[in-house]
Amino acid sequence: MPSYKAPLDDVSFLLNDVFQFDRYNNLPGFSDASPDLREAILSEAAKLSEEVLQPLNRVGDKQGCTLHADGRVTTPDGFKEAYKQVTEGGWLGLSAPVEYGGQGLPVTLTQAVAEFQSSANMAFSMYHGLTMGATAALLVSGSEEQKAKYVPKMIAGEWTGTMNLTEPQCGTDLGLLRTKAAKQADGSYKITGTKIFISAGDHDLADNIIHLVLARIEGAPAGVKGISLFLVPKFLVNDDGSLGGHNGVSCGAIEHKMGIHGNATCVLNYDNATGWLIGEENKGMQAMFVMMNEARLGVGVQGLAASEVAYQNAVTYARERLQGRSLTGVKATDKPADPLIVHPDIRRTLLSIRAFNEAARALVIWTALQSDVAHRSDDAQQRQAADDHMGLMTPIVKGVLTDLGFANAVQAQQIFGGHGYIADNGMEQFVRDARIAMIYEGANGIQALDLVGRKLPRNGGRAVMAFFAEVNGFIKEHGEDAAMKPYTAPLAVSLGHLQKATTWLMMNAMAQPDNAGAAATDYMHLFGLVALGYMWAKMAKVAQDKIAAGEATPYLTSKLVTGRFFAERMLPETALRLTRVESGCGTVMELPAEAF
Amino acid sequence: MPSYKAPLDDVSFLLNDVFQFDRYNNLPGFSDASPDLREAILSEAAKLSEEVLQPLNRVGDKQGCTLHADGRVTTPDGFKEAYKQVTEGGWLGLSAPVEYGGQGLPVTLTQAVAEFQSSANMAFSMYHGLTMGATAALLVSGSEEQKAKYVPKMIAGEWTGTMNLTEPQCGTDLGLLRTKAAKQADGSYKITGTKIFISAGDHDLADNIIHLVLARIEGAPAGVKGISLFLVPKFLVNDDGSLGGHNGVSCGAIEHKMGIHGNATCVLNYDNATGWLIGEENKGMQAMFVMMNEARLGVGVQGLAASEVAYQNAVTYARERLQGRSLTGVKATDKPADPLIVHPDIRRTLLSIRAFNEAARALVIWTALQSDVAHRSDDAQQRQAADDHMGLMTPIVKGVLTDLGFANAVQAQQIFGGHGYIADNGMEQFVRDARIAMIYEGANGIQALDLVGRKLPRNGGRAVMAFFAEVNGFIKEHGEDAAMKPYTAPLAVSLGHLQKATTWLMMNAMAQPDNAGAAATDYMHLFGLVALGYMWAKMAKVAQDKIAAGEATPYLTSKLVTGRFFAERMLPETALRLTRVESGCGTVMELPAEAF
Known part of the structure; x- marks a missing residue:
């Protein structure tokens, strides 16, 4: 059976040392999140994830959800009790506004907790994850009356939320x-x-479900300009907050799908269901997009979460499984064979997963902090810079972290050999579950197009220029430091590739937009590699400083080795991505559709 | 529901034009396989795969196999009838010796047919695939008596075969x-x-099962030197060939696994079962290895097969699914949206799968032809060269074709968006099924070690030098031809990377074997890219010659475009692989096991 330990040390290192959380104490909610409180919150979140959510992960996969003849949908054994613990712990309200019953703490903490919960049980965590997304949309676009009526119950987890976008003919x-x-x-x-x-x-986890539904008002314009957002509760809510009759919405089927069986993915039939407009008529897309940045960041976290839990289990197996002898002579002389972890190809696999995980976690924390700044700072310039960063990084975090998170789950499964293909060992579930994160909240090809087509040119490239300046500044500041060279020198090369690719796009995508489309995915991954490489350089610097100050813990020395692995073996992929970007759309567009 | 059409045009192009099958007419069996007969065989194989096997693919996945209380194992609905058609069509005997009831035709044809069958229904095709592997082992290592008693029934498919290697503590x-x-x-x-x-x-497909079982004779040496191979029938066979009593072997469980549900993956308990030695005592590993080259080639074909069927279905979906508008303006003016195939990122995805498929198929046909030469030529030098090629290419075909076959199935699934995650659309089954091919018959990390540790140094590097000489010869011969430059110039660069990596290994792996282990997987993929790039150069030359001769079919012009895509976007990955090889084992081996 698989197991999970929340990476508390790593989160603390990022919050306290790399990103110096306390620097943001001027923002609302930050000074409340003192180091002690943060540690207490994260430890409690770890405990809940490890002891309550993780043991239900295989159960959820095996049992799935059930649509009964009477229309009720039930979740796997134990989900109801676990959900109760999540709501009673106040986990949905960690970063929600105090006036609606939340705790008002930084979103950064919520994202750290979300990683733990998703590693422990991705399918389960989606129930409250979606509720938090729907709540965020309501908070931004709902009327005061709607917020007062629905948000406190949703923050308390008494009611859950959903997002209804997709229809059979449109994704x-x-x-x-x-x-x-x-x-x-x-x-x-x-x-x-x-x-x-x-x-x-x-x-069957909560008393009511608040569906946020995109629909077209009769007579509205065609296309996206005629779409509005509606609030449609499963049970109508009386003025006193009590539940009324069943609304005209029903579950037509639960999809049979590759993974996340513990989450009920439903066909929902709306038949003259009563709904209320959220925000303005025909402005449903804007309301939905507010929610999407946060949701996409959350999906990126799911990619990281899958990679982390798969890594941990692969490490355990590689330490315990005896198979073959080291190429440099017997290591476990008292055993019939050496553990897998003596083999370089196993270590290479593990390090490539780990080098991703630690940098991806840093990128998530960094981006979540910018989200907090964007929402909480009273300095307009700070807010703008943070918002630029969020907009730029959202498609990268979503697209790159889920592509690599899935690929890493596959690599971790590979370490188990045939045992990785067997359901009870749990590794193949991580792969099946992680697969959806590449698809939902905008398939990764769409993330790449969002990056290249919208985020890059926005405001004359202000966001990307700020990113280049920051990375360049770091390289200049530390580039002469010999100990930092293994991290900064490859980063400088890769940043050069990214800048070259960006220039190429500016020169070639206006005249021929298909050049942007043909380059998008490779450009996104090139950007992701540079962002992860920058995270490694930042982490290496902090680790070196702490070691120089006398704190040479195994955690810190491992950090430096893992970062070197990334710089030596993973970051150089930027050259390949640049080659692909620069190859343009010619060959890609040459064949007629019927020749495929 | 997914569909499948066997790629008959592509196989004909490879057999007739690229590898000029008729050149081998001096070998036994080849002149019997006239162009007309080949076409008839391949068409019949296509029909069987498309009309009989493919429709059972989803059924097999959904139903799986069942172990009943009385110990019987049953297969999904329809498998029995389909198996009857496979055996009655003589498909197991296509390349088997005439004296045991086979047709004696080249193995090359069998591999082409195997691709069709595996694309159509991988789980089903393994029943007769394993029988053919067991038959091959018996033919090489069995006694005359054993061969006479068992082989004809196995070639007829009346009895099936298995390979029993793995035990709980050893893979x-x-x-x-x-x-x-x-x-x-x-x-x-x-x-x-x-x-x-x-x-x-x-x-329940056949009357008897002939298990080939590795076991240790009492008093045999420890380790691999004390392993022998035994023949253990499920039902004992009387001297007249009739079936006797049930032997002491039973199915303890059917594994619950990620995919290939239609194939019964069993725990087999042997309890004083009667068996007979195959070959010599303690020489079981050699007997098993004979079978393994063929089996590994067959698994590589499964990787290609998954990639091909996933590609075909993704193309169909991309042509039909209307979503979004072309970046260069509306294309389907009469429709509410353009088909996916107008989008460059979709085309990029499709072309990267297709560019692999066509080159991988060429590599399989080339290697299968060498297998025929190795087994059938009366020229010792030819046999040796062919055997060198087979040995060198086997781990590459197995490792690279299954890694990329799986990755391509994932990419094809991605084109379906959310619909790719739903079971009934079949794409997620291709992914789950393809995943096992990276693991069984030696996990791909083992293939890489086999290549680097055994195949490369064997006979002073004779095989790899012959490969370099052949590719170099081709580049020299056609390098001045301007039309061939887009194919030969990038190939020359990548061949340089491969030669550099090979030299690096020769210089660095003797003194420090972990350098070989840390480089193995990247070296294997580097080699695979060059081999596939060479296939593209050969195919491009033949296509150009045919077009110059007036045969400018869409098939041939598409071939040239797809080959350019490979050269521009895929082959350059060799530089990255070389960088990784040359980075050595230092960082990989630095962390103590407990630091992971």
Whole structure:
């Protein structure tokens, strides 16, 4: 059976040392999150994840969710009790506004906790994860009345939330959506249509479900300009907050899918369901996009989370499984064979996963901090810079962390040999579960297009220029330091590749937009590598300083080795990505569709 | 529902034009395989795969195999009838010796057919695939009596075969195996032990199952030098060929696994089962290795097969699914959106899969032809060269084609977005099924070590030098041809990388074997890229010649574009692989085991 330990040391190192959390004490909520409180919160989150959520991960996969003849949807054994512990612990409200019952602490802490929970049980964690996303959308776009009526219950976890975008004929291209909203005399709307792939769409964990639904008001313009966002509760809510009758929404089916079986992915049928407009008519896309940056960051965290838990289990197996002898002579003389971990190819695999995990975690924490600054700072310039960073990094965190998180789960599974293919060992579940993160909240190809087509040119490239300046500044500041050379020198080369690719795009994508499309995925990965490489350089510097100050712990010395592995073997991939970007769209577009 | 069309045009192009099958007419069996007969065989194989095997692929995945309370194992609905059609069509005997009821045709044809069958239904095809492997082992190492008694029935498919290597405590490291063989007065042995992960280990498709079992004779040396190979039938066989009593072997469990559910992967318990020695005592490993080259080539074909069928379905979806508009303006003016295939990122994905598929198929056909030469030529030098090629290419075909075959199935699934995650669309099954090919018949890390540690240095590097000379010769011959430059120039660069990596290994692996271990996987992929790049150069030359001769078919012009895509975007990965090889084992080996 697989196991999990939350990486508390690593999170503390990032919060306290690398990103110096206390520097942000001027922002609301930060000074409340004292070092002691942070440690207490993270330890409690670790305990909940390790002891309550993780033991239900295999159960959830095996049992899945069930749609009963009477229309009820039930979750796997134990989910209800675990959900109760999550809500009673106040975990949904960690970063939510105090006036609605939240604790108002930084989002950065919530993202750290989200990694633990997703490593422990991805399918389970989606129930409250989606609720938090829906709550965020309501907080930004809902009316005061809507917020007062729904948000406190959602923060308490008494009610959960969903996002309803996809329909059979439309996924990425929401302009094609057909779900209808007919305005009623009382100002409400009757919603009719079919939504598919609705995560946490129905279940028995909470008393009510607040569906946020994209639909088209009768007479609205075609395409994305005619889409509005509606709030459609499963059970209607009376003015006193008590539950009324069942609304016209029902689960038509639970999808049979590759993984995340513990989460009920539903077909939801809306049949004259009563809904209320959120925000303005025909402005549903904007309301949805507010939520999407946070949600995409959260999905990136799922990629990291899968990679981390798969790594941990692969390490345990590699230490215990005796197979073959070291190429340099017998190591475990008292045993019939050496443990797998003596073999260089096993270590290479483990280090490549780990070198990703630690840098990806840094990138998540950094980006989450910028999210906090963007939302909480009273300095307009700081807010703008942070918002630029968030916008730029969101598609990278989502696309790169989920692509590599999945690939790493596959590599970790490989260490188990045939045992990795067997369900009970749990490794193949990590692979199946992680796979969805590359798809939902915008397939990774869409993330790449968002980066190249929208985030890069926005405001004359202000965000990307700021990123280049920051990385360049770091390299200049520490480039002469001999101990830092193994990290900064390869980073400088790779940053050069990224700058070259960026210039190439500026020169070639305007005249021929297909050059951007053909380059997008490789450009996104090139950017991701540089961002991860920068994280490694920052971490190495802090680790070296701490070691120089007398703290030569195994944690810190391992950090330096893992960072060198990244610089030597992983970062050089930027050259390949640049070659692909510069090869342009010619060959890609040459064949007629029928020749494929 | 997924569909499949066997790539008959591509196989014909390779057999007839690229490798000029008829050049080998001096070898036994080749002149029998006239162009007309080849076409008839391949068309029939295509029909069987498309119409009989493919429709059972989803059924097999959904139902899986069942172990009943009475010990019987049954296969999914329809498998029995389909198996009957496979055996009645004589497909198991296509390349088997005429004296045992086979047709004696080249192995090359069998490998081409194997691709079709595995694309159509991988789990099903393993039942007869393993039988053919067991038959091959018996033909090489069995006594005349054993061959006469068992082989004709196995070639007819009346009985199937299995390979029993793995035990709970030993996979790769067979030296650890514990299954015992006790010699009896009549010359037979009593076999006792537990074998796991036995593909096609029990089922209801055939009257008997001939298990080939590795075991240790009482008093044999420890390690791999004390292992012998035994023939253990499920039902004992009387001298007249009729079936006797049930032998002491039973299915203890069917493994619950990630994919290939239609194949019964069994725990087999041997309890004083009667077995007969195959070949000499303590020479079981050699007998097993004979079979392994062919089996590994077959597993590589499974990687290609998964990639091909996943590609075909992704193309169909990309042509039909309307989503978004082309970056260069509306293409399908009569439709609410353009088909996915207008988008460069979708085309990039499809082309990268296809550029692999076509070159991988060429590599398989080339290697299978060398296998035929190695076994059938009467020229000792030809045989030696062919055998060198086979030995060198086997780990590359197995390791590279299954790594990339799986990755391509994942990429093809990605084109479906959320629909790729849903079971009924079949894409996620291709991914789950393809995953095992990276593991069984020697996990891919082991293939890489086999290449670097055994195949490369063997006979002073004779095989690898011959490969370099051949590729270099081709580049020299056609390098001045301007039309060939897009293929030969990048190939020359990548061949340089491979030669540099090879030299690095020669200089650095003797003194420090961990340098070989740390480089192995990257070296294998570097070699694979060059081999595939060479296949593309050969195919491009033939296509150009045919086009120059007036045959400018869409098939041939597409070939040239796809080959350019490979040269521009995929082949340059060799530089990255070389960088990794040259980075050595230092960082990889630096951390103590407990620091992971």
